[in-house]
Amino acid sequence: MIRFRFGLTPLDEVTPWGERNSLRWWREADTIVIAWRYAADPHSEISFTAPECGRASVPTEEFVSAVTDFDRSLLDAMQTRVR
Numbered sequence: 001m002i003r004f005r006f007g008l009t010p011l012d013e014v015t016p017w018g019e020r021n022s023l024r025w026w027r028e029a030d031t032i033v034i035a036w037r038y039a040a041d042p043h044s045e046i047s048f049t050a051p052e053c054g055r056a057s058v059p060t061e062e063f064v065s066a067v068t069d070f071d072r073s074l075l076d077a078m079q080t081r082v083r
Helices: 060-082
Strands: 022-028 031-037 053-059
Touching: 031 060, 053 060
Parallel strands: none
Antiparallel strands: 022 031, 031 053
């Protein structure tokens, strides 16, 4: 199973790291596709374990299930901390 570590934003393109970097995700039939490109941090303060560019896909049903599970786990953990 693929676990995504980014917030979901209903935009075709998100560039949170500047002009040379991009994160794109979209739906093709019953598949969610994500493509990314980023430049290495010139100061070596931020590192990534993923390749500098790539593309991955996951069936929509699995994606929705993973996001739902993450949401429930996050809210449960937050509730536990509040108590």
